[in-house]
Amino acid sequence: MATTVTAKGQVTIPKPVRDLLGIVPGSRVDFRRAADGSVVLARVDRKQPVSRFAKLRGHAGEGLTTDAIMALTRGEA
Secondary structure (H helix, E strand, O other): OOOOOOOOOOOOOOHHHHHHHOOOOOOOEEEEEOOOOOEEEEEOOOOOOOOOOHHHOOOOOOOOOHHHHHHHHHOOO
C-alpha cells in the first residue's frame, strides 16, 4: 500500500494496516530498521483493542452446580 508524505513529513497509515496492528488515535508506534534495510512499523504501547471474542469471556455468575446440571440432563430433577 502506498501513501503520500505531506510537506510536514506526515503520512496516513492505511486503514488495513491500522486494523491489523490495532492502531487507534493515541496509539504509540515505532519505526525500526530491519537487518535487510527495510523499515518496520510496530505498535509500542502494546494495548491491543479488546477483540469481539475477548468481550464474551468471563463468568456468567452463580448458577447451577455440575451435579444439578447433570440431574437436569438425565431428567432426575
